[in-house]
Amino acid sequence: MWMTLWNNRIQVAAVILFAVGFVTLLLHRNLIKKVIGLNIMDTAAYLFLTSIGYIENRLSPIIQEGDTALETYVNPLPAGLVLTGIVVSVSVTAVMLALTIRIYRRYHTLNLDDIYRYVHDEMEGEQ
Amino acid sequence: MKKFKEWLRDWDEGTFDFTIDTAAAGNEESTVSESFEKTALTDLENREFRLFSRAFPITAVILASVMIVFLLSAVMRLPAFGSPHTPPAESVTIQRYIENGLSETGAINIVAGVILDYRAFDTLGESHVLFAAAAAVFILMASARRRPESPRDQAILRDDPILRNTTKVLVPIILLFGLYVIFNGHLGPGGGFSGGSIIGGGLIMYEMSYGPTRLQRVLNLKTYKITVLVSLLFYSIAKCYSFFCGANSLHTIFGPGTPGRIFSAGLILPLNMVVGIVVSCTLYGFYALFMREQI
Secondary structure: OHHHHHHOHHHHHHHHHHHHHHHHHHHOOEHHHHHHHHHHHHHHHHHHHHHHHOEOOOEOOEOOOOOOOHHHEOOOHHHHHHHHHHHHHHHHHHHHHHHHHHHHHHHOOOEHHHHHHHHHHHHHHHO | OHHHHHHHHHHHHOOOOOOOOHHHHOOHHHHHHHHOOOOOOOHHHHHHHHHHHHHHHHHHHHHHHHHHHHHHHHHHOOOOOEOOOOOOOOOHHHHHHHHHHHHHHOOOEHHHHHHHHHOHHHHHHHHHHHHHHHHHHHHHHOOOOOOOOOHHHHHHHOOOHHHHHHHHHHHHHHHHHHHHHHHOOOOOOOOHHHHHHHHHHHHHHHHHHHOHHHHHOOOOHHHHHHHHHHHHHHHHHHHHHHHHHHHOOOOOOOOOOOOOOOOOOOOHHHHHHHHHHHHHHHHHHHHHHHHHOOO
16 A cells, blocks of 8 residues: 555645645635635646656657657646646636735735624625 | 734734735725724624634544545555556547647647647637636726826836846847747747746736836737737637638648648647737736736
């Protein structure tokens, strides 16, 4: 068991990184830190994908000297998937930060508990 | 040290006053929170709240540990790291991409051939995600009014010889390197996304040191909209054309060409340029919107 985990240590690192991001996302009350946690989770997913694509003793998928044998290159597909993922995560992060700034401007705090309380008061005031 | 601790506490509680000074925010929302007072919660609510805030971290950690155990058990069933005998590496698609990619797309960089030829609809969606994100940030942040100049803005616009001269030397090199990365996307490592981010970084650096007015002569809101929309439209039309011809084995005027030359690989080079334009504009737009709420 430990040998398998050691052989797949990059994937294990990706799993742990994912959990770190998940816990950051859940435990912190600060909205910016939640965004950071989500970004760590994204990074873990990229690490996992790239590690799946890697094959030992093979070249990166850029054809050299016309050699198009399957056995020469690593898997090119995960690289494309990670590229997609990075772009999507940048976009999502930007939108989240914009929303956070709007929330900060309205409530002057980033603490989720305080925001809940303000929203609660606001809704009571309306009734 | 004491100051750092205070700062850390403010940061932790989320009351840290970052970037936006409340006076400069100056729109209708800034007055709302002044009417809020921290109301005393009733006893029942208080108890519920305390119970929740005590139970929540424990539950979260337990949930994360359970997740780790499940994921690790999945990792143990995976093929060994670096092994050539994994299901994805032996699949028919990968074989097709590597063995026929050069003759079918003309791209030396197999990844560029995959994302801009075989899976180009995927990349089209990606560009639209960027566009949608820029639009969302624009809706959330843009204000028609010019913000009054805060001391921070004046500090940026102050003539700083070191920063400006460094920028004068560096920005052309950065932009040139970004163009190189874009134009070499089908010949080596690189492509529209990476080159576009480099160019976006160069634009941001220029604006940071010289202020917005100079750059706005070239890139204001109107030209920004036109560039991005024309790029996305060109991408859609070009891809529809190449899918129509490629899928029906019709003759296409954009053949694979001679591999290794700049003008080869069919539509991959123009698509890389288009993607680079969209990415650089979007990155610069994010910066401009977050910094001064205008493009």
